[in-house]
Amino acid sequence: MAISKRKRAMYTRYAVYALxxxxxxxxxxxxxxxxxxxxMFRWNLVKEQxxxxxxxxxxxxxxxxxxxxxGGLSFGLIFALMRLSTIRPYRWLAAIYIEIFRGIPLVVxxxxxxxxxxxxxxxxxPNAYMQGAVPLALVAAAYMxxxxxxxxxxxxxxxMEAARSLGMSYPRAMATIIIPQxxxxxxxxxxxxxxxxxxxxxxxxxxxxxxxxxxxxxxGRDGVNSTAxxxxxxxxxxxxxxxxLPLTQLxxxxxxxxxxxxx
Amino acid sequence: MxxxxxxxxxxxxxxxDLNKSFGTNHVLRGIDLEVQRGEVVxxxxxxxxxxxxxxxxxxxxEKPSSGQIVVLGRELTHIDCDIDEARSxxxxxxxxxxxxxxxxxxxxxxxxxxxxxxxxxAEAEQTARALLQRVGLGEKADAYPGQLSGGQQQRVxxxxxxxxxxxxxxxxxxxxxxxxxxxxxxxQVMRSLADEGMTxxxxxxxxxxxxxxxxxxxxxxGGVIVEQGPPSQVISSPREERTRTFxxxxxxx
Numbered sequence: 094m095a096i097s098k099r100k101r102a103m104y105t106r107y108a109v110y111a112l113x114x115x116x117x118x119x120x121x122x123x124x125x126x127x128x129x130x131x132x133m134f135r136w137n138l139v140k141e142q143x144x145x146x147x148x149x150x151x152x153x154x155x156x157x158x159x160x161x162x163x164g165g166l167s168f169g170l171i172f173a174l175m176r177l178s179t180i181r182p183y184r185w186l187a188a189i190y191i192e193i194f195r196g197i198p199l200v201v202x203x204x205x206x207x208x209x210x211x212x213x214x215x216x217x218x219p220n221a222y223m224q225g226a227v228p229l230a231l232v233a234a235a236y237m238x239x240x241x242x243x244x245x246x247x248x249x250x251x252x253m254e255a256a257r258s259l260g261m262s263y264p265r266a267m268a269t270i271i272i273p274q275x276x277x278x279x280x281x282x283x284x285x286x287x288x289x290x291x292x293x294x295x296x297x298x299x300x301x302x303x304x305x306x307x308x309x310x311x312x313g314r315d316g317v318n319s320t321a322x323x324x325x326x327x328x329x330x331x332x333x334x335x336x337x338l339p340l341t342q343l344x345x346x347x348x349x350x351x352x353x354x355x356x
Numbered sequence: 357m358x359x360x361x362x363x364x365x366x367x368x369x370x371x372x373d374l375n376k377s378f379g380t381n382h383v384l385r386g387i388d389l390e391v392q393r394g395e396v397v398x399x400x401x402x403x404x405x406x407x408x409x410x411x412x413x414x415x416x417x418e419k420p421s422s423g424q425i426v427v428l429g430r431e432l433t434h435i436d437c438d439i440d441e442a443r444s445x446x447x448x449x450x451x452x453x454x455x456x457x458x459x460x461x462x463x464x465x466x467x468x469x470x471x472x473x474x475x476x477x478a479e480a481e482q483t484a485r486a487l488l489q490r491v492g493l494g495e496k497a498d499a500y501p502g503q504l505s506g507g508q509q510q511r512v513x514x515x516x517x518x519x520x521x522x523x524x525x526x527x528x529x530x531x532x533x534x535x536x537x538x539x540x541x542x543x544q545v546m547r548s549l550a551d552e553g554m555t556x557x558x559x560x561x562x563x564x565x566x567x568x569x570x571x572x573x574x575x576x577x578g579g580v581i582v583e584q585g586p587p588s589q590v591i592s593s594p595r596e597e598r599t600r601t602f603x604x605x606x607x608x609x
Contacts, residue, residue: 254417255454255513259468259520260444269471273458 150312164230169237194235225297244275374423401576447517507538
Protein backbone atom coordinates (compact mmCIF):
# COMPACT_ATOMS: atom_id res chain seq x y z
CA MET A 94 0.00 0.00 0.00
CA ALA A 95 1.38 3.42 -0.99
CA ILE A 96 1.91 6.02 1.73
CA SER A 97 -0.69 8.75 2.08
CA LYS A 98 -0.27 12.15 0.41
CA ARG A 99 0.17 13.99 3.68
CA LYS A 100 2.81 11.57 4.90
CA ARG A 101 4.67 11.88 1.63
CA ALA A 102 4.60 15.69 1.93
CA MET A 103 5.96 15.40 5.46
CA TYR A 104 8.85 13.10 4.47
CA THR A 105 9.69 15.36 1.51
CA ARG A 106 9.90 18.33 3.86
CA TYR A 107 12.28 16.46 6.21
CA ALA A 108 14.42 15.43 3.27
CA VAL A 109 14.74 19.02 2.04
CA TYR A 110 15.78 20.21 5.52
CA ALA A 111 18.37 17.45 5.80
CA LEU A 112 19.83 18.21 2.36
CA UNK A 113 20.05 21.93 3.11
CA UNK A 114 21.91 21.33 6.36
CA UNK A 115 24.23 18.90 4.62
CA UNK A 116 25.00 21.48 1.91
CA UNK A 117 25.76 24.17 4.51
CA UNK A 118 28.03 21.80 6.44
CA UNK A 119 29.86 20.83 3.26
CA UNK A 120 30.55 24.49 2.44
CA UNK A 121 31.63 25.24 6.01
CA UNK A 122 34.04 22.29 6.10
CA UNK A 123 35.45 22.41 2.58
CA UNK A 124 36.17 26.14 2.25
CA UNK A 125 39.56 27.39 3.43
CA UNK A 126 38.22 30.16 5.63
CA UNK A 127 41.54 31.71 6.67
CA UNK A 128 42.66 32.01 3.05
CA UNK A 129 39.32 33.45 2.04
CA UNK A 130 39.14 36.04 4.80
CA UNK A 131 42.77 36.96 4.16
CA UNK A 132 41.98 37.75 0.50
CA MET A 133 38.52 39.25 0.92
CA PHE A 134 37.99 40.49 4.41
CA ARG A 135 41.13 41.65 6.13
CA TRP A 136 40.15 43.60 9.21
CA ASN A 137 42.90 46.24 9.06
CA LEU A 138 41.88 46.98 5.44
CA VAL A 139 38.24 47.15 6.44
CA LYS A 140 39.10 49.82 8.96
CA GLU A 141 41.20 51.65 6.39
CA GLN A 142 38.13 52.19 4.20
CA UNK A 143 36.52 54.40 6.79
CA UNK A 144 35.60 57.19 6.97
CA UNK A 145 36.21 58.00 3.27
CA UNK A 146 33.95 55.23 1.99
CA UNK A 147 31.06 56.90 3.78
CA UNK A 148 31.93 60.60 3.69
CA UNK A 149 33.07 60.60 0.05
CA UNK A 150 32.08 57.49 -1.90
CA UNK A 151 28.69 56.75 -0.34
CA UNK A 152 27.88 60.45 -0.40
CA UNK A 153 28.54 60.54 -4.16
CA UNK A 154 26.44 57.45 -4.72
CA UNK A 155 23.59 59.12 -2.84
CA UNK A 156 24.00 62.34 -4.85
CA UNK A 157 23.93 60.44 -8.17
CA UNK A 158 20.93 58.42 -7.01
CA UNK A 159 18.91 61.43 -5.88
CA UNK A 160 19.70 63.45 -9.00
CA UNK A 161 18.85 60.45 -11.16
CA UNK A 162 15.64 59.77 -9.27
CA UNK A 163 14.41 63.38 -9.21
CA GLY A 164 15.18 63.82 -12.91
CA GLY A 165 13.73 60.42 -13.77
CA LEU A 166 10.53 61.10 -11.86
CA SER A 167 9.99 64.51 -13.46
CA PHE A 168 10.70 63.38 -17.01
CA GLY A 169 8.95 60.08 -16.36
CA LEU A 170 5.78 61.93 -15.37
CA ILE A 171 5.93 64.01 -18.53
CA PHE A 172 6.43 60.94 -20.73
CA ALA A 173 3.67 59.06 -18.87
CA LEU A 174 1.24 61.92 -19.56
CA MET A 175 2.35 62.00 -23.19
CA ARG A 176 1.76 58.23 -23.44
CA LEU A 177 -1.81 58.78 -22.21
CA SER A 178 -2.48 61.83 -24.36
CA THR A 179 -5.26 61.86 -26.93
CA ILE A 180 -2.80 63.53 -29.31
CA ARG A 181 -1.14 60.80 -31.34
CA PRO A 182 2.25 62.45 -32.01
CA TYR A 183 2.73 62.84 -28.24
CA ARG A 184 2.02 59.14 -27.76
CA TRP A 185 4.43 58.20 -30.53
CA LEU A 186 7.22 60.42 -29.23
CA ALA A 187 6.87 59.04 -25.72
CA ALA A 188 6.70 55.44 -26.96
CA ILE A 189 9.82 55.93 -29.09
CA TYR A 190 11.71 57.53 -26.21
CA ILE A 191 10.71 54.78 -23.78
CA GLU A 192 11.64 51.99 -26.20
CA ILE A 193 15.01 53.53 -27.04
CA PHE A 194 16.15 54.20 -23.50
CA ARG A 195 14.87 50.89 -22.15
CA GLY A 196 16.40 48.99 -25.03
CA ILE A 197 19.95 50.33 -24.78
CA PRO A 198 22.16 49.22 -21.86
CA LEU A 199 22.83 51.97 -19.36
CA VAL A 200 26.60 51.66 -19.86
CA VAL A 201 26.20 52.42 -23.56
CA UNK A 202 23.91 55.38 -22.88
CA UNK A 203 26.36 56.71 -20.29
CA UNK A 204 29.26 56.48 -22.75
CA UNK A 205 27.32 57.98 -25.66
CA UNK A 206 25.99 60.92 -23.66
CA UNK A 207 28.96 61.30 -21.33
CA UNK A 208 31.70 61.07 -23.96
CA UNK A 209 30.11 60.89 -27.39
CA UNK A 210 28.12 64.10 -27.22
CA UNK A 211 31.01 66.28 -26.00
CA UNK A 212 33.27 64.85 -28.70
CA UNK A 213 30.66 65.32 -31.41
CA UNK A 214 29.55 68.83 -30.46
CA UNK A 215 32.44 70.33 -28.56
CA UNK A 216 30.03 71.03 -25.72
CA UNK A 217 31.31 70.10 -22.28
CA UNK A 218 29.40 68.78 -19.29
CA PRO A 219 29.45 71.48 -16.59
CA ASN A 220 30.56 68.95 -13.97
CA ALA A 221 31.05 65.25 -13.38
CA TYR A 222 27.82 64.97 -11.40
CA MET A 223 25.74 66.16 -14.34
CA GLN A 224 27.71 64.01 -16.75
CA GLY A 225 26.79 60.93 -14.76
CA ALA A 226 23.36 61.84 -13.40
CA VAL A 227 21.73 63.15 -16.59
CA PRO A 228 22.10 59.92 -18.59
CA LEU A 229 21.04 58.01 -15.50
CA ALA A 230 17.94 60.20 -15.15
CA LEU A 231 17.06 59.86 -18.83
CA VAL A 232 17.13 56.07 -18.60
CA ALA A 233 15.28 56.09 -15.27
CA ALA A 234 12.63 58.34 -16.86
CA ALA A 235 11.89 55.67 -19.46
CA TYR A 236 11.29 53.02 -16.80
CA MET A 237 9.40 55.35 -14.47
CA UNK A 238 7.17 56.59 -17.29
CA UNK A 239 5.79 53.08 -17.64
CA UNK A 240 5.38 52.72 -13.87
CA UNK A 241 3.59 56.07 -13.59
CA UNK A 242 1.39 55.30 -16.59
CA UNK A 243 0.35 52.02 -14.99
CA UNK A 244 -0.42 53.91 -11.77
CA UNK A 245 -2.56 56.49 -13.55
CA UNK A 246 -4.41 53.75 -15.42
CA UNK A 247 -5.05 51.97 -12.12
CA UNK A 248 -7.10 54.93 -10.85
CA UNK A 249 -10.75 54.13 -11.61
CA UNK A 250 -12.17 55.89 -14.68
CA UNK A 251 -14.97 57.36 -12.57
CA UNK A 252 -12.47 59.58 -10.74
CA MET A 253 -11.65 61.50 -13.90
CA GLU A 254 -15.33 61.66 -14.84
CA ALA A 255 -16.28 63.01 -11.41
CA ALA A 256 -13.54 65.64 -11.55
CA ARG A 257 -14.44 66.69 -15.08
CA SER A 258 -18.16 66.82 -14.25
CA LEU A 259 -17.31 69.35 -11.52
CA GLY A 260 -15.86 71.61 -14.18
CA MET A 261 -12.17 70.80 -13.73
CA SER A 262 -10.08 70.90 -16.89
CA TYR A 263 -8.16 67.74 -17.85
CA PRO A 264 -4.79 69.04 -16.53
CA ARG A 265 -6.44 70.30 -13.34
CA ALA A 266 -8.18 66.94 -12.77
CA MET A 267 -4.90 65.10 -13.43
CA ALA A 268 -2.94 67.25 -10.99
CA THR A 269 -5.54 67.43 -8.22
CA ILE A 270 -7.36 64.12 -8.37
CA ILE A 271 -5.63 61.48 -10.50
CA ILE A 272 -1.89 61.88 -9.94
CA PRO A 273 -2.08 62.05 -6.11
CA GLN A 274 -3.94 58.72 -6.17
CA UNK A 275 -1.62 57.25 -8.80
CA UNK A 276 1.46 58.16 -6.76
CA UNK A 277 0.05 56.36 -3.76
CA UNK A 278 -0.45 53.26 -5.86
CA UNK A 279 3.08 53.33 -7.28
CA UNK A 280 5.07 54.12 -4.13
CA UNK A 281 6.21 50.47 -3.79
CA UNK A 282 7.34 50.09 -7.44
CA UNK A 283 8.91 53.58 -7.33
CA UNK A 284 10.89 52.58 -4.25
CA UNK A 285 12.07 49.53 -6.16
CA UNK A 286 13.18 51.84 -8.97
CA UNK A 287 15.09 53.83 -6.36
CA UNK A 288 16.90 50.70 -5.21
CA UNK A 289 17.75 49.83 -8.82
CA UNK A 290 19.09 53.37 -9.27
CA UNK A 291 21.32 53.08 -6.21
CA UNK A 292 22.91 50.03 -7.79
CA UNK A 293 23.00 51.50 -11.30
CA UNK A 294 25.02 54.51 -10.14
CA UNK A 295 27.95 52.06 -9.95
CA UNK A 296 28.05 52.15 -13.76
CA UNK A 297 28.80 55.87 -13.79
CA UNK A 298 32.40 55.02 -12.94
CA UNK A 299 32.94 53.98 -16.58
CA UNK A 300 33.06 57.71 -17.32
CA UNK A 301 36.33 58.02 -15.41
CA UNK A 302 35.77 60.21 -12.43
CA UNK A 303 37.90 62.45 -10.28
CA UNK A 304 38.81 61.58 -6.72
CA UNK A 305 36.10 63.91 -5.52
CA UNK A 306 33.28 62.36 -7.56
CA UNK A 307 34.12 58.68 -7.06
CA UNK A 308 31.12 56.56 -6.24
CA UNK A 309 31.07 53.51 -3.99
CA UNK A 310 31.84 50.94 -6.69
CA UNK A 311 34.75 52.96 -8.09
CA UNK A 312 36.04 53.58 -4.60
CA GLY A 313 36.05 49.83 -3.94
CA ARG A 314 37.71 49.02 -7.26
CA ASP A 315 40.43 51.61 -6.73
CA GLY A 316 40.90 50.19 -3.26
CA VAL A 317 41.44 46.74 -4.75
CA ASN A 318 44.07 48.15 -7.09
CA SER A 319 45.99 49.92 -4.36
CA THR A 320 45.85 47.11 -1.78
CA ALA A 321 45.94 44.04 -4.06
CA UNK A 322 43.14 42.67 -1.88
CA UNK A 323 39.37 42.30 -2.40
CA UNK A 324 38.45 43.70 0.99
CA UNK A 325 37.61 47.27 -0.22
CA UNK A 326 35.05 45.83 -2.70
CA UNK A 327 33.54 43.67 0.02
CA UNK A 328 33.13 46.72 2.22
CA UNK A 329 31.62 48.67 -0.67
CA UNK A 330 29.17 45.81 -1.19
CA UNK A 331 28.18 45.92 2.46
CA UNK A 332 27.62 49.69 2.27
CA UNK A 333 25.32 49.14 -0.76
CA UNK A 334 23.42 46.55 1.25
CA UNK A 335 23.12 48.97 4.17
CA UNK A 336 21.34 51.37 1.79
CA UNK A 337 19.23 48.92 -0.21
CA LEU A 338 18.09 46.45 2.46
CA PRO A 339 16.07 48.97 4.51
CA LEU A 340 14.36 50.12 1.32
CA THR A 341 13.49 46.64 0.07
CA GLN A 342 12.18 45.80 3.55
CA LEU A 343 10.13 48.99 3.45
CA UNK A 344 8.62 47.94 0.11
CA UNK A 345 7.84 44.49 1.48
CA UNK A 346 6.13 46.11 4.48
CA UNK A 347 4.14 48.50 2.30
CA UNK A 348 3.02 45.64 0.08
CA UNK A 349 1.96 43.54 3.07
CA UNK A 350 0.01 46.51 4.42
CA UNK A 351 -1.64 47.19 1.05
CA UNK A 352 -2.57 43.51 0.79
CA UNK A 353 -4.10 43.58 4.27
CA UNK A 354 -6.02 46.78 3.47
CA UNK A 355 -7.32 45.25 0.25
CA UNK A 356 -9.02 42.40 2.10
CA MET B 357 -13.95 82.84 -28.60
CA UNK B 358 -16.99 83.59 -26.50
CA UNK B 359 -20.21 82.18 -27.72
CA UNK B 360 -23.54 83.94 -27.95
CA UNK B 361 -25.91 82.26 -25.53
CA UNK B 362 -28.88 80.72 -27.24
CA UNK B 363 -31.90 80.87 -24.98
CA UNK B 364 -34.69 78.62 -26.12
CA UNK B 365 -37.68 79.65 -24.04
CA UNK B 366 -37.22 78.49 -20.51
CA UNK B 367 -35.49 75.25 -21.43
CA UNK B 368 -32.62 74.24 -19.19
CA UNK B 369 -31.84 71.30 -21.44
CA UNK B 370 -32.71 71.08 -25.09
CA UNK B 371 -31.63 68.07 -27.11
CA UNK B 372 -32.40 67.60 -30.76
CA ASP B 373 -31.79 64.63 -33.03
CA LEU B 374 -29.10 63.21 -30.75
CA ASN B 375 -27.30 60.11 -32.03
CA LYS B 376 -24.56 58.19 -30.32
CA SER B 377 -22.73 55.10 -31.55
CA PHE B 378 -20.06 53.03 -29.90
CA GLY B 379 -18.44 51.45 -32.94
CA THR B 380 -21.24 49.65 -34.73
CA ASN B 381 -23.49 49.78 -31.66
CA HIS B 382 -26.03 52.53 -32.30
CA VAL B 383 -27.01 53.39 -28.70
CA LEU B 384 -29.01 56.59 -29.15
CA ARG B 385 -31.15 56.92 -32.27
CA GLY B 386 -32.41 60.44 -32.75
CA ILE B 387 -33.35 61.67 -29.28
CA ASP B 388 -35.33 64.90 -28.87
CA LEU B 389 -35.85 66.07 -25.31
CA GLU B 390 -36.52 69.37 -23.58
CA VAL B 391 -36.37 70.00 -19.87
CA GLN B 392 -37.85 73.15 -18.39
CA ARG B 393 -36.61 74.98 -15.33
CA GLY B 394 -37.83 73.28 -12.15
CA GLU B 395 -38.85 70.07 -13.87
CA VAL B 396 -37.91 66.68 -12.45
CA VAL B 397 -37.59 64.32 -15.39
CA UNK B 398 -37.17 60.63 -14.59
CA UNK B 399 -35.76 58.48 -17.37
CA UNK B 400 -36.70 54.82 -17.08
CA UNK B 401 -36.23 51.85 -19.31
CA UNK B 402 -34.58 48.42 -19.56
CA UNK B 403 -30.81 48.14 -19.25
CA UNK B 404 -29.09 48.86 -22.52
CA UNK B 405 -31.87 51.19 -23.59
CA UNK B 406 -29.41 54.13 -23.72
CA UNK B 407 -30.74 56.10 -20.77
CA UNK B 408 -27.37 56.43 -19.00
CA UNK B 409 -25.67 57.32 -22.26
CA UNK B 410 -28.28 60.03 -22.84
CA UNK B 411 -27.66 61.47 -19.39
CA UNK B 412 -23.89 61.38 -19.89
CA UNK B 413 -24.29 63.26 -23.16
CA UNK B 414 -25.99 66.11 -21.30
CA UNK B 415 -22.66 67.06 -19.71
CA UNK B 416 -20.57 65.69 -22.55
CA UNK B 417 -19.00 62.83 -20.62
CA GLU B 418 -19.99 61.02 -23.80
CA LYS B 419 -19.41 62.86 -27.05
CA PRO B 420 -22.50 62.68 -29.27
CA SER B 421 -22.00 61.23 -32.73
CA SER B 422 -24.42 63.80 -34.13
CA GLY B 423 -27.17 66.14 -33.00
CA GLN B 424 -27.40 69.26 -30.90
CA ILE B 425 -27.35 69.66 -27.12
CA VAL B 426 -28.09 73.04 -25.52
CA VAL B 427 -27.81 73.30 -21.75
CA LEU B 428 -28.38 76.56 -19.88
CA GLY B 429 -28.04 78.51 -23.10
CA ARG B 430 -24.72 76.94 -24.01
CA GLU B 431 -24.58 74.88 -27.15
CA LEU B 432 -22.36 72.08 -25.85
CA THR B 433 -22.05 70.44 -29.24
CA HIS B 434 -20.59 73.65 -30.73
CA ILE B 435 -16.81 73.62 -31.16
CA ASP B 436 -16.38 77.00 -29.44
CA CYS B 437 -18.26 75.98 -26.31
CA ASP B 438 -16.25 75.99 -23.07
CA ILE B 439 -17.27 72.58 -21.76
CA ASP B 440 -15.51 72.98 -18.40
CA GLU B 441 -17.41 76.20 -17.67
CA ALA B 442 -20.71 74.58 -18.67
CA ARG B 443 -20.03 71.48 -16.56
CA SER B 444 -19.49 73.61 -13.48
CA UNK B 445 -23.19 74.54 -13.76
CA UNK B 446 -24.34 70.95 -14.34
CA UNK B 447 -24.19 68.78 -11.23
CA UNK B 448 -23.70 65.05 -11.73
CA UNK B 449 -24.18 62.17 -9.30
CA UNK B 450 -22.87 58.75 -10.30
CA UNK B 451 -23.97 55.22 -9.58
CA UNK B 452 -20.57 54.44 -8.04
CA UNK B 453 -20.41 57.73 -6.07
CA UNK B 454 -16.87 58.43 -7.36
CA UNK B 455 -15.85 60.34 -4.26
CA UNK B 456 -12.16 61.20 -4.18
CA UNK B 457 -10.81 58.56 -1.78
CA UNK B 458 -7.69 60.53 -0.82
CA UNK B 459 -9.77 63.42 0.53
CA UNK B 460 -12.11 63.77 3.50
CA UNK B 461 -15.81 64.41 2.96
CA UNK B 462 -15.18 68.11 3.59
CA UNK B 463 -12.28 68.24 1.12
CA UNK B 464 -14.38 66.39 -1.46
CA UNK B 465 -16.98 69.13 -1.25
CA UNK B 466 -14.38 71.93 -1.19
CA UNK B 467 -11.92 70.96 -3.90
CA UNK B 468 -13.87 72.08 -6.97
CA UNK B 469 -15.11 75.22 -5.23
CA UNK B 470 -11.49 76.16 -4.68
CA UNK B 471 -10.00 75.03 -7.99
CA UNK B 472 -12.85 75.83 -10.37
CA UNK B 473 -14.85 78.62 -8.75
CA UNK B 474 -11.74 80.07 -7.06
CA UNK B 475 -13.56 80.56 -3.79
CA UNK B 476 -11.50 81.33 -0.72
CA UNK B 477 -10.70 78.45 1.63
CA ALA B 478 -12.96 79.93 4.29
CA GLU B 479 -15.90 80.43 1.95
CA ALA B 480 -15.53 76.97 0.44
CA GLU B 481 -15.42 75.37 3.86
CA GLN B 482 -18.44 77.30 5.07
CA THR B 483 -20.44 76.26 2.00
CA ALA B 484 -19.24 72.66 2.34
CA ARG B 485 -20.15 72.41 6.03
CA ALA B 486 -23.62 73.84 5.37
CA LEU B 487 -24.19 71.35 2.54
CA LEU B 488 -22.94 68.37 4.54
CA GLN B 489 -25.29 69.47 7.30
CA ARG B 490 -28.09 69.62 4.79
CA VAL B 491 -27.56 66.05 3.59
CA GLY B 492 -27.40 64.97 7.23
CA LEU B 493 -23.65 64.42 7.42
CA GLY B 494 -22.44 67.43 9.41
CA GLU B 495 -20.73 65.04 11.82
CA LYS B 496 -18.85 63.22 9.07
CA ALA B 497 -16.97 66.17 7.58
CA ASP B 498 -13.56 64.73 8.53
CA ALA B 499 -14.30 61.14 7.55
CA TYR B 500 -12.68 59.62 4.47
CA PRO B 501 -14.98 57.97 1.90
CA GLY B 502 -13.68 54.55 2.91
CA GLN B 503 -15.07 55.13 6.41
CA LEU B 504 -18.57 55.94 5.16
CA SER B 505 -21.44 53.68 4.13
CA GLY B 506 -22.60 53.70 0.52
CA GLY B 507 -25.58 55.88 1.37
CA GLN B 508 -23.41 58.36 3.22
CA GLN B 509 -20.90 58.44 0.35
CA GLN B 510 -23.67 59.15 -2.12
CA ARG B 511 -25.00 61.99 0.05
CA VAL B 512 -21.50 63.49 0.18
CA UNK B 513 -21.39 63.18 -3.61
CA UNK B 514 -24.67 65.10 -3.84
CA UNK B 515 -23.28 67.79 -1.53
CA UNK B 516 -20.15 67.95 -3.68
CA UNK B 517 -22.24 68.57 -6.78
CA UNK B 518 -24.46 71.13 -5.03
CA UNK B 519 -21.41 73.08 -3.85
CA UNK B 520 -20.97 74.35 -7.39
CA UNK B 521 -24.43 75.99 -7.30
CA UNK B 522 -25.57 74.01 -10.33
CA UNK B 523 -28.65 75.03 -12.30
CA UNK B 524 -29.44 71.43 -13.17
CA UNK B 525 -28.59 68.11 -11.53
CA UNK B 526 -28.05 64.79 -13.31
CA UNK B 527 -28.53 61.56 -11.35
CA UNK B 528 -27.18 58.44 -13.05
CA UNK B 529 -28.76 55.49 -11.23
CA UNK B 530 -27.74 57.12 -7.97
CA UNK B 531 -29.22 54.38 -5.79
CA UNK B 532 -28.47 51.29 -7.88
CA UNK B 533 -25.20 50.45 -6.13
CA UNK B 534 -26.66 50.80 -2.64
CA UNK B 535 -27.78 48.13 -0.20
CA UNK B 536 -31.59 48.23 -0.09
CA UNK B 537 -31.73 49.69 3.42
CA UNK B 538 -29.58 52.66 2.34
CA UNK B 539 -31.63 53.64 -0.70
CA UNK B 540 -34.17 55.64 1.29
CA UNK B 541 -31.75 58.16 2.78
CA UNK B 542 -30.44 59.09 -0.68
CA UNK B 543 -33.90 59.27 -2.24
CA GLN B 544 -34.97 61.52 0.61
CA VAL B 545 -32.19 64.01 -0.19
CA MET B 546 -33.13 63.87 -3.88
CA ARG B 547 -36.78 64.45 -3.06
CA SER B 548 -35.97 67.49 -0.90
CA LEU B 549 -33.93 68.90 -3.78
CA ALA B 550 -36.88 68.42 -6.09
CA ASP B 551 -39.19 70.10 -3.57
CA GLU B 552 -36.91 73.14 -3.58
CA GLY B 553 -37.35 73.50 -7.30
CA MET B 554 -34.05 72.07 -8.57
CA THR B 555 -34.15 71.04 -12.22
CA UNK B 556 -33.32 67.36 -12.25
CA UNK B 557 -32.70 64.62 -14.81
CA UNK B 558 -32.88 61.29 -13.04
CA UNK B 559 -32.05 57.92 -14.55
CA UNK B 560 -33.55 55.48 -12.10
CA UNK B 561 -35.02 52.08 -11.45
CA UNK B 562 -36.98 53.38 -8.44
CA UNK B 563 -40.51 53.40 -9.82
CA UNK B 564 -42.01 54.76 -6.61
CA UNK B 565 -39.63 57.73 -6.74
CA UNK B 566 -40.56 58.31 -10.37
CA UNK B 567 -44.27 58.05 -9.54
CA UNK B 568 -44.15 60.37 -6.56
CA UNK B 569 -41.50 62.96 -7.43
CA UNK B 570 -41.21 63.19 -11.20
CA UNK B 571 -43.02 65.93 -13.05
CA UNK B 572 -42.42 63.90 -16.19
CA UNK B 573 -41.41 60.33 -16.90
CA UNK B 574 -39.53 59.40 -20.06
CA UNK B 575 -39.53 55.74 -21.08
CA UNK B 576 -36.66 54.71 -23.33
CA UNK B 577 -36.06 51.48 -25.16
CA GLY B 578 -33.65 50.59 -27.95
CA GLY B 579 -32.11 54.06 -28.06
CA VAL B 580 -35.34 55.97 -28.64
CA ILE B 581 -37.87 57.68 -26.42
CA VAL B 582 -40.89 55.41 -26.63
CA GLU B 583 -43.24 57.40 -24.47
CA GLN B 584 -43.18 60.36 -22.13
CA GLY B 585 -45.61 62.26 -19.96
CA PRO B 586 -46.65 62.74 -16.34
CA PRO B 587 -46.12 59.68 -14.12
CA SER B 588 -49.85 59.21 -13.80
CA GLN B 589 -49.90 58.51 -17.50
CA VAL B 590 -46.62 56.73 -18.27
CA ILE B 591 -46.42 54.60 -15.13
CA SER B 592 -50.07 54.20 -14.23
CA SER B 593 -51.65 53.86 -17.65
CA PRO B 594 -48.96 53.47 -20.34
CA ARG B 595 -50.09 53.70 -23.93
CA GLU B 596 -47.26 51.76 -25.53
CA GLU B 597 -46.97 48.01 -25.40
CA ARG B 598 -43.20 48.17 -24.72
CA THR B 599 -43.77 50.42 -21.72
CA ARG B 600 -46.43 48.05 -20.37
CA THR B 601 -44.12 45.05 -20.74
CA PHE B 602 -41.25 46.85 -19.00
CA UNK B 603 -43.39 48.07 -16.13
CA UNK B 604 -44.97 44.66 -15.69
CA UNK B 605 -41.48 43.16 -15.35
CA UNK B 606 -40.24 45.84 -12.95
CA UNK B 607 -43.29 46.18 -10.74
CA UNK B 608 -43.81 42.45 -10.30
CA UNK B 609 -40.49 42.07 -8.52
